[in-house]
Amino acid sequence: MGWQDYLDTNQTRFEQELLDFVAIPSVSAKPDHMPDVERAAQWVAARLDKAGIENTAVLPTTGHPAVYGDWLHAGADKPTVLIYGHFDVQPAEPFDLWLSPPFQPEIRDGRVWGRGASDDKGGMFIPILATEALLATTGRLPVNVKFLFEGQEEIGSPDMxxxxxxxxxxxxxxxxxxxxxxxWTADEAQLVMGLKGLVGVELIVEGAQADQHSGLHGGGINNPLMALSQILASMKDAQTGRITIDGFYDDVVELTVEDKEDIARVPFDEAEYCAELGVTEAFGEEGYTVRERLWARPTLELNGLTGGYQGAGSKTVLPARASAKITCRLVANQRPERIAELIAAHVAAHTPPGVTARIEHLAGDADPFLVPRGHNATQAAGEVLREVYGADPYVTRVGGSIPIMTLFLRALGVHGVMFGFSIADENLHAPNEFFRLENFRRGQTAYCRLLERLGR
Ligand SMILES: [Zn+2]
Known part of the structure; x- marks a missing residue:
């Protein structure tokens, strides 16, 4: 029997096993679910064993455990492939919006319904099943395989x-x-080539030692709230949308003609986009399409402003202090620390007289991530996606960050490839999460083909 037949023959069992897995309420955010996260780890380790994976272990971290397993007999001339996923899930609240209980999963309309079915229990189970099918039918794997599954992705992987x-x-x-x-959609594949990084700062402007009466001191001293507004306004050109902080774009890898073609190939309706958001028109850095700006250009956004009187009616206060929260989404090869320094230098150079201004670098730095063109693992993934979807995958980027990818790049020196089969409409962090069984099955074929291709 070939692995395709093995997958077909065993699909009902695999679906039942997925239901068992989803039934474990491994909510990493909630302390009272600690034992369930541990139980999910044990389930994964046992399932790897059953698939024929060796050296399986539940590995402790300072928080929720991780699970490791490997099969390393393909030979030294074959690549070693690390496959990643997570077995923790988001909290399921509000429970009353679920049509079937989140931890009593069931199959309806060709979908598994339950918390974690799509993110990421269904997803991470797929490569385990692929290796089981290959081992059961050929006695070996085409490449050396290592598995790493974590139990804390949904809380930001603090111990990873x-x-x-x-x-x-x-x-x-x-x-x-x-x-x-x-x-990309239930029937269209994508290859994610880039993720944005992140840096956040708080800008604090101070004047008099306490709030003052504007009739007594207005005109006598500067107003921190006005000074803050002036500093902020100096950071971005109101017409072109360009960020005017000196050196901000210096490390940005510019889009090539090829990159722009890839982005243009992904369907995007600007009018529909604006209508959906309820804005009169799109706005952003001049010289780039909306999609280019969303995916491949750095941004600077104000996330919050405080200062002065916010209550009903008016109050003639001259505030002592004003502050703003600012975050920048970064692209390769910008670095969070460098951008925070550039913002601080800009603030120092643009602070009006009579106030002091300072920058506090907030937690949450993330490096941007960009897969180099021609990257071998990405090309292999693209070829397999073309085979199983019958069309070229879209070449995309993501405006947010996925910390584990930058973590792997930093610690292991390897660009990871996103090779998962969930769809954004599957209510990943919402009530009524589901996973399409057709993609559960398609993913198994894709992983078998991927490992075979990498072994050639
Ligand atoms: Zn996930």
């Missing part, structure tokens, strides 16, 4: 940076595939 650094030898590999990922 030190864990992965400490486990770098065990996790060393030539390629990484993340089974926690999306395809």
């Amino acid at each position: 940076p030190p864990f992965i650094a400490a486990q770098a030898r065990r996790l060393s590999c030539d390629m990484i595939f993340s089974a926690d990922g999306l395809q």
Whole structure:
């Protein structure tokens, strides 16, 4: 029997097993679900064993555990592939909006309904089943495979940076595939080439030592709220949308003609986009399409402003202090620390007389991520997606960050490839999460083909 037949023959069992897996309420955010996260880890380790994966272990971190397993008998001339996913899930509240209970999953309309069915239990189960099918029918895997599954992705993987650094030898590999990922639509594939980074600062402007009466001191001293507005306004050109902080764009990798063609090929209706958001028109950096700006250009956004009187009616206060929260989405090869420094230098150079201004660098830095063109694992993934979807995948980017990808790049020196089969409409963090069984099955074929292709 070939692996395709094996997958077909065993699909009903796989679906039942997925229901068992989803039934474990491994909510990483909630302390009272700690034992369930542990139980999910044990389930995954046992399932890897059953698939024929070796050296399986539940590995402790300072928080929720991770699960490791490998099969390393393909030979030294074959690549070693690390496959990643997560077995923790989002909280399921509000429970009353679920049509069937989140942790009593069921199959309806060709879909598995339950918390984590799509993100990421269905997704991370797929490559396990692919290796089971290959091992059961051929007795071996075409490449060396390592699995790493974590139990804290949904809370931002707080313990993973030190864990992965400490486990770098065990996790060393030539390629990484993340089974926690999306395809473009239920029938159209995508290859994610870039993710944005992030840096956040708070800008604090101070004047008099306490709030003052504007009739007594207005005109006598500067107003921190006005000064803050002036500094902020100096950061971006109101007409062109260009960020005017010196050096801000210096490290940006410009889009090539090829990059622009890839982005233009992805369907996008600007009028529909504006109508959906309820805005009169799109706005952003001149010289780039909306999609280019969303995916491949850095941004600077104000997220919050405080200062002065916010209550009903008016109050003739001359505030002592004003502040703003600012975040920038970054693109390769900008660095969060550098951008925070540039903002601080800009503020120092644009602070009006009579007030002081300072920048506090907030937590949450993320590096941008860009897969180099011609990257071997990405090309292989693209070819497999073309085979299983019958069309070229869209070449896309993401405006947000996925910390594990930058973590792998930093700690292991490998660009990961998103190779997951969920769809954005599957209510990933909402009530009535579901996973399409056709993509559960298609993903298994895709992983078998991927491992075979990498072994050639
Ligand atoms: Zn996920």
